[in-house]
Amino acid sequence: MCWNAKYAVLIAISTVVTYLVALLVEKQQQKKKAKLYMVFGFVINLGILFFFKYFNFTLANLNKILSIMHIRSVNNPFSLLLPVGISFYTFQALGYMIDVYRGECKAERNLLKYALFVSFFPQLVAGPIERSKNLLGQIEKSTKESRFSLERLSSGFAMMVFGMFMKMVIADRVSLFVDRIFLNTIFIGSIEAIAGAVGFAVQIYCDFGGYSAIAIGAARIMGFDLMENFNTPYLSASIAEFWRRWHISLSTWFKDYVYIPLGGSRCSKLKKYRNLMITFLVSGLWHGASWTYVIWGAIHGIYQVVSDICKPLKERLVKALKIRTEVFSFKFFKIATTFILTDFAWIFFRAGSIGEAFGYIKALFTRWNPWVIFDESIFSYGLDRREMGILLAAVLILIIVDFIRNKTGKNIGEWLWSQNLLFRWAIYIVLVAAVLVYGEYGIDFNSAQFIYFAF
Amino acid sequence: MKKKLLRIGQALAFILVLTIAIHGVYNALKWKDTSGDYISVMEQLYSTPKNLVDVVFMGSSHCYCGIYPSVLWEDAGIASFDMSVSGQDLSSTYHDLKELLKTQKPSVVMVDCYGLLFDVSEVESNDYRNYISMDFSLNSIEHINSYRDKDKIKDFMARFPIIHTRYKELRRKDFESYSPNQFGRGERAYFVTEEVSFDQNVINDETVGSITKEHEMWLEKMKKLSQDYGFTLELMLIPNVIPKDMQERVNAFSQYCQKNGIAFTNYNSMLKELGIDSKTDFIDPAHLNAYGARKFTRFLEGKLLEEYNIEGHADDERYYQWDMDLQWCQLLENQYVMTRTNDASEFVNAMIKVPNQYTIISVEIDATHDVSYYDALKVLGMESDDYERGGIWIYHDGELKKICEKQVGAEEYVINLSKYDTLKIGYYGPYEPGNIILNRKDCQTGFDVSFLTYSNLLGEIIAHRGF
Numbered sequence: 035m036c037w038n039a040k041y042a043v044l045i046a047i048s049t050v051v052t053y054l055v056a057l058l059v060e061k062q063q064q065k066k067k068a069k070l071y072m073v074f075g076f077v078i079n080l081g082i083l084f085f086f087k088y089f090n091f092t093l094a095n096l097n098k099i100l101s102i103m104h105i106r107s108v109n110n111p112f113s114l115l116l117p118v119g120i121s122f123y124t125f126q127a128l129g130y131m132i133d134v135y136r137g138e139c140k141a142e143r144n145l146l147k148y149a150l151f152v153s154f155f156p157q158l159v160a161g162p163i164e165r166s167k168n169l170l171g172q173i174e175k176s177t178k179e180s181r182f183s184l185e186r187l188s189s190g191f192a193m194m195v196f197g198m199f200m201k202m203v204i205a206d207r208v209s210l211f212v213d214r215i216f217l218n219t220i221f222i223g224s225i226e227a228i229a230g231a232v233g234f235a236v237q238i239y240c241d242f243g244g245y246s247a248i249a250i251g252a253a254r255i256m257g258f259d260l261m262e263n264f265n266t267p268y269l270s271a272s273i274a275e276f277w278r279r280w281h282i283s284l285s286t287w288f289k290d291y292v293y294i295p296l297g298g299s300r301c302s303k304l305k306k307y308r309n310l311m312i313t314f315l316v317s318g319l320w321h322g323a324s325w326t327y328v329i330w331g332a333i334h335g336i337y338q339v340v341s342d343i344c345k346p347l348k349e350r351l352v353k354a355l356k357i358r359t360e361v362f363s364f365k366f367f368k369i370a371t372t373f374i375l376t377d378f379a380w381i382f383f384r385a386g387s388i389g390e391a392f393g394y395i396k397a398l399f400t401r402w403n404p405w406v407i408f409d410e411s412i413f414s415y416g417l418d419r420r421e422m423g424i425l426l427a428a429v430l431i432l433i434i435v436d437f438i439r440n441k442t443g444k445n446i447g448e449w450l451w452s453q454n455l456l457f458r459w460a461i462y463i464v465l466v467a468a469v470l471v472y473g474e475y476g477i478d479f480n481s482a483q484f485i486y487f488a489f
Numbered sequence: 490m491k492k493k494l495l496r497i498g499q500a501l502a503f504i505l506v507l508t509i510a511i512h513g514v515y516n517a518l519k520w521k522d523t524s525g526d527y528i529s530v531m532e533q534l535y536s537t538p539k540n541l542v543d544v545v546f547m548g549s550s551h552c553y554c555g556i557y558p559s560v561l562w563e564d565a566g567i568a569s570f571d572m573s574v575s576g577q578d579l580s581s582t583y584h585d586l587k588e589l590l591k592t593q594k595p596s597v598v599m600v601d602c603y604g605l606l607f608d609v610s611e612v613e614s615n616d617y618r619n620y621i622s623m624d625f626s627l628n629s630i631e632h633i634n635s636y637r638d639k640d641k642i643k644d645f646m647a648r649f650p651i652i653h654t655r656y657k658e659l660r661r662k663d664f665e666s667y668s669p670n671q672f673g674r675g676e677r678a679y680f681v682t683e684e685v686s687f688d689q690n691v692i693n694d695e696t697v698g699s700i701t702k703e704h705e706m707w708l709e710k711m712k713k714l715s716q717d718y719g720f721t722l723e724l725m726l727i728p729n730v731i732p733k734d735m736q737e738r739v740n741a742f743s744q745y746c747q748k749n750g751i752a753f754t755n756y757n758s759m760l761k762e763l764g765i766d767s768k769t770d771f772i773d774p775a776h777l778n779a780y781g782a783r784k785f786t787r788f789l790e791g792k793l794l795e796e797y798n799i800e801g802h803a804d805d806e807r808y809y810q811w812d813m814d815l816q817w818c819q820l821l822e823n824q825y826v827m828t829r830t831n832d833a834s835e836f837v838n839a840m841i842k843v844p845n846q847y848t849i850i851s852v853e854i855d856a857t858h859d860v861s862y863y864d865a866l867k868v869l870g871m872e873s874d875d876y877e878r879g880g881i882w883i884y885h886d887g888e889l890k891k892i893c894e895k896q897v898g899a900e901e902y903v904i905n906l907s908k909y910d911t912l913k914i915g916y917y918g919p920y921e922p923g924n925i926i927l928n929r930k931d932c933q934t935g936f937d938v939s940f941l942t943y944s945n946l947l948g949e950i951i952a953h954r955g956f
Contacts, residue, residue, distance in 0.1 A: 184496045420657065459503055463510045471514060476650030477641065 041117035044082055049145075050151045051078045052127040056134040056141040067137060075131050083124045086117055091323030119159035121320060125287055127152050129164040134289055139166045147173050149150045153230035154258070158247040160242070162263040162283035172258050186254050188458070189447030193251030195465045196435070196446045200244030202473030208237045210474070211425075216384060218415075219393045222404030227394055229412065234384045235377045236429060239268065241283070251447060262445070266436040268376075271368035273337040278374055284320070288313050307342070311335040321383070326391060330382040337375055424472055494780035508755070517663045518652045524614065527662045528677065529913040530574055531622040537570070542593040542797050543809060544569035545720075546675070547586060548727065549577045555601075555727040558674035560786040564809040565794060565802025571596075571675025574622070576615030579604050579707045582793035584632035588591055593928065597714065598791070599723045602753075605704055605742055607733045609637065620645050622651070637688055652700050661909070668947050678779045678821040680740040685767050685774045691736045692757050697744055705745065709780030710939045712751055720779025728765050728785065731757070756785070763788050779822065798925040807846060816946055827952040833865035833938060836954060841868065841887075845945045847950045848884040851897075852876060853901035853919045854937035862938045862956065881914050881924065893921070906943050907954050 062068040069333060082090075090110065097107035130151070133139040142148040151170045152435035157163075215222055215230030222230070246263035253260045261285050270276035277285045311332070317457040318331020321484045351357075381398075385391035404413045413419055435446050442449055521527050530553070544567060546556045552573035561567040572592070573583050582604050591597075610616060620636055623629040632644045644650040654661070724746055726739055739755055746753035754761060763785055770781025777785060793799045802808045819842065826839035840848055850866065863876050869889045871882070879895035883904070891913050892902045897947035901915040906927075913926045925932040925941060927950070932941050936955025945949045 110680060184500065187500070260554060383495065455499070462503070463507055467510060467514050470511065471653050471656050472651050473653065477644050486923060 039118075044086070044117055044120065045123055045153055046123055048079055048082065048127050049149050051075055052131045052152070053142070053145055053148050056131055057133070057143070059135050065425050070294055072131065076128065079124050079128055083120055085308040086115075086120055088319075088323045095111060122161050123152055123158060124162050125284075125320075129163065129287060129291060130170070139170065141448055142166075142170060156252040156256075160245050160249070161281075162249065163287050164260060164283065168261055171256065176257060182257060185451055186257060189252030189445075189451045190251040190256075191447075192450045192458075192462060192465075193247045193254065193445065193447040195251075195462065195469065197244040197247030197249075198469045198473070199254055199428070199465050200240035200247065200432065201251050202244075202469055202475055204425065204432060205237045205240035205244060205426050206474035207417070207421065207472075208233045208240070209426070210421075212237055212384070214416040216390075216394070218387075219390055222394075223399050223401035223406065224398055225403050225412065225455070226415065227398040227401075229353065229415075229436055230394075231377050231398070234380050235268070235373070238380065238383070239264070240432065247446075248337045250445075252385055254447065266440045269369055269440050270372050271365060272372055273334065273341060273375060277334070277340075281426075284317070288317050292316060303342075307339045310338050314338070325388055326382045326385055328359055329388065329391075330379050333379040333382065334376075337379075361421070368455050374384060428472070491579070496631070501756075501910055504899060515652075516646070516653045517659060519648070520652055521655075521663060522618060522622075523658065523759055525575070525677070527667040529622055529670050529953045530673075530675050530762045531585075531588075531624070532666070533673045533675060534570070534592075535624065537592070537810060538807060539592045540594050541568050541599070541726075542570045542589070542595050543567060544793060545586070545589060545593070545595045545598045545602070546571045546573065547577070547582050547598065548573045548777060549728045550602050551603050551729055552577075552601045553677045554679060554772065554778070555729075555782050555785055556759075556789065557676045557678070557779075557782050557786045557818065557836060558760045558811070559657065559676065559815045560783055560809075561790050562674075562803075563798075563815050563818050564787065564790055566803030566808075567793060567799050567810055568802050568808055569614075569674070569840045573601075573675055574611040574615075574618050576928060577604055577619055578607075579703070579766065580635040581619040583707065583710055584623070584628055584635075584854075585619075585835075586711075586714065587628050590714070591628075594718070595720050596799065597721045597723065599725055600711065602724050602742055603729070604728070604737070604740055604867065605700075605707075606731065610864075617651065620650055658948050664775065664936065667950075670816055672810040673817065674811060674814040676814075676818070678782075678818050679772045679776070680779050680822065680825040681772050681813065682769055682778055682780070683771055683773050684769075685771045687730055687757070687760065687858070690788060691731070694736050696733075696737045696742060697740045698734065700738065700741045700745060703746065703762070704742070708745065708749065708751065708771055714747070721752070725753065726755045728755055728756050728777060728781070763881065778797065813946065820846075820944060820951065821945060827942065827954065828854055829941075831956075833956040834868070836940060836952075836956070837865045837868050839951070840884075840940065840942055841953070843942065845914075846951070847904070847943045847945070849925055849932075849941040849943075850882040850884060850889075851925060851939045852879040852881075852937070853939070853943075854879065855919075859937070866938075879919075881916070883914075889948055893924075907945070907948050910943070910948070912943075912954060918956050 044425060052075055056069050058071045059068045062071065089112065093110055100107050130139070136142045142151070148170070150173055151164070151166065153435050154164070154169065210424070212230055212233040215226050215233070218226075243264040250260045250262070261283055263281060265279040267276055267280035270279050292311040293309055296312060297305055298309060299306045300310060301309075314331040314335030315328060316331070317334075318329070321327040324435045349361075352359060378395075382388075382391045385394060410419070417425060427469065438449055439445060444452065450461055518554055522529055522736070544561070546552050546558075546569065550573070553571045556569075558569040558571060561569045570589070572589050574581060574585065577585065580864055582600060586598065601602055609618075616636070620633055623632060630646070632877075636642055636645060637903070674780065711722055719766075723740070736757075739757075743753050743755060745751075759914055760767070764775070765781055765784055770777055770784065772778045802811075823839040823842045827843075828838050830836050830839070840846075852867070854862070860873075860876070862869070863873060866876060867873070869882075875891060880891055880899075881893040881902075882888075882889055882891050893899050893916050895916060897916060897918055899916045903911060903914075906910045906912055910928055915924060917923050920933065920935055922931045922933045925939075925944075927941070932953060933939075934953070934955030939955040940952065942952040943949070
């Protein structure tokens with residue numbers, strides 16, 4: 035992943051190509067010709083994405099195959115760096131093109147407005163991947179009056195500060211622990227492995243959720259409502275629900291532009307499972323050019339398929355055992371199970387290689403060592419007692435905020451705006467102070483970049 | 490319109506409250522010289538009322554170890570100030586002086602030229618001491634902008650990126666200002682002695698080295714400052730052992746200053762005249778100790794009185810900080826003895842010289858058979874029969890008062906030494922824990938006679954000994 039002004043050319047190409055293709059598609063009466071334009075748009079955009087993101091990966095795999103066949107490997111003529119945000123703006127532009135093709139939105143005539151839609155800075159580098167119907171419409175209708183209000187300023191500010199809290203106080207702090215655990219995969223026992231996996235689940239949520247909150251808050255202050263990207267995902271009671279709450283802009287993108295065009299669920303069971311697996315494999319690959327991401331996607335696909343197959347059995351079991359499904363314990367069980375399953379999959383997402391992931395899983399199940407909690411050697415993984423205490427307190431705040439969100443349906447910004455002024459101010463001040471004091475930043479700290487910047 | 494104004498007012502009020510809150514957080518976290526016992530020359534400067542300082546000494550540790558404003562005050566009532574910070578580089582000297590000149594009008598500024606002899610500070614904490622202890626102002630911005638590592642400038646400006654991790658080490662002194670920062674005049678008193686050796690060949694070396702354009706520019710800027718603000722600028726080399734290459738540079742500066750009408754004195758070549766003894770007057774090769782500093786300061790005192798006719802302010806109430814500074818220096822000297830001696834009489838003799846203090850004296854021994862400590866204690870006014878009965882006394886303001894007899898179940902005595910320090914005295918048996926408790930901490934030494942001295946000036950225990 036890299037910042038380089040030269041890479042602005044790529045976003046310019048993507049913008050101009052999709053802008054023109056959309057105009058041509060809209061004008062074109064013949065479906066066949068319109069399709070040709072669409073293919074052209076796809077080839078250019080996906081071509082750029084493939085070249086910068088997947089060329090090295092493809093070549094490395096090709097060379098592996100060649101070496102098995104004892105054929106000389108192919109040298110990589112390029113020294114490629116992944117341009118920041120490329121997966122996000124490419125998908126956003128492609129989504130717009132498809133929407134125009136489907137007649138779900140009109141082609142934008144004003145290139146500047148369209149360019150603003152593709153490159154809208156708060157969400158440019160890591161989403162949310164906006165839909166033309168939502169953001170482009172707002173750009174169209176935007177007026178001075180609609181842009182600014184105290185409510186927007188206040189709730190946007192709260193979201194930004196809470197996003198920073200999630201990123202700087204929680205994600206960057208827990209990353210010190212998680213990185214140390216994953217660096218020592220060969221030495222760790224079950225407890226460290228569990229703690230590392232749970233830590234990474236927290237890290238990736240706070241890292242990406244934090245970025246999304248900052249982006250949404252910044253856009254809100256400027257008068258734009260971006261789509262929600264996270265809705266308390268770890269309070270999901272099933273994997274399917276998890277995907278309705280996690281990285282919502284991407285999962286709905288895949289649902290609308292991959293899963294449904296493949297046939298969705300309105301087909302035979304076998305085809306539905308095929309569609310699910312394809313969607314999740316592509317989603318895994320979208321996250322990165324590595325087999326670990328593909329396996330991560332595959333695991334989620336398998337979860338969904340198995341869950342669907344086992345659904346009647348589950349229902350019969352519940353009935354036979356007279357399990358009460360409306361009580362807290364049952365909901366808690368489902369939430370906990372879903373968390374364990376998603377967390378297990380995160381191991382592949384975080385591991386540097388498939389081998390490392392399996393080594394980690396082996397440690398998880400074979401080296402039961404509860405004493406590390408009591409002899410406090412767990413505190414030797416980058417976070418001492420005090421830092422762990424700060425982390426746990428911050429996570430507790432996050433859990434409270436997530437519960438409020440779950441109960442009221444309001445995000446932190448909206449919820450705080452509905453509270454009394456003094457309370458609101460006190461929370462703002464505490465959050466700002468917490469970020470300033472307990473945030474991981476500054477001299478001698480190499481702030482972890484947002485994980486999703488790399489995708 | 491009314492609603493709009495109300496909302497603007499609300500937003501402004503929020504910004505104000507937020508700023509106050511962040512300022513409170515900043516005050517606790519801000520850079521403090523934790524390896525220098527929280528002493529900050531900048532805070533000392535900021536707490537000094539306007540237009541009191543007559544003489545300023547600038548420089549690095551050589552300056553605050555080598556020149557004692559308390560000596561000038563005690564002898565001649567001269568109000569001087571050591572504007573000195575460890576590793577003070579040229580830019581810091583210039584900007585620190587500018588900061589001082591905002592509130593003070595000194596007639597003489599003496600600058601130790603050690604800053605001209607080193608190119609880059611190798612101690613990271615010295616950069617913090619020099620660059621982020623100044624209050625935020627245009628001068629501090631210019632100062633930070635001159636910092637050599639351009640990548641760090643924005644962190645220095647914002648300060649929080651550097652200081653925020655101090656939450657791990659916060660203690661009482663971070664929330665309450667450490668008293669010497671209110672009255673200290675910049676010096677630090679060290680009583681350690683190390684014999685050092687000066688190479689006469691180096692001292693007498695007349696080889697003239699080279700100085701850079703930056704050095705020349707700095708000298709010219711300092712000269713202009715002296716003209717603009719109307720003070721006399723003197724450069725000097727405070728006695729310290731330097732290698733040959735530095736001596737050559739000193740010669741070059743000396744030559745440049747001579748040509749350009751800037752006074753420059755190399756005190757390394759005047760050790761005999763100063764009365765400095767290399768066996769007894771140094772902490773280490775680079776720094777004078779308290780004994781050497783007194784000699785050197787007294788020499789400068791003569792020069793100031795003779796050449797500049799600096800007036801004394803001994804009886805002027807506005808200069809109370811110099812009085813307190815003198816008390817502090819006396820305290821440090823006596824504390825040095827109290828914490829090291831193995832002789833109770835020597836301890837008591839030093840203790841009674843410490844102004845503004847409470848000392849708790851506990852006689853645990855069966856004193857009817859052992860009078861060995863009575864000679865030490867009778868200096869305080871203790872009666873021999875009282876001594877023989879044993880018990881616990883308090884010594885304060887030159888008066889000794891018995892507060893607890895050596896009887897189990899004797900009435901407990903509680904004294905609030907300060908806002909946060911409470912002392913509880915009782916008797917639970919000879920050598921028993923709990924007889925003297927300070928802030929829940931047991932102060933039983935297990936010795937026959939013990940002393941606990943609390944200084945009101947510093948707000949802390951300065952000696953806790955048993956004999």
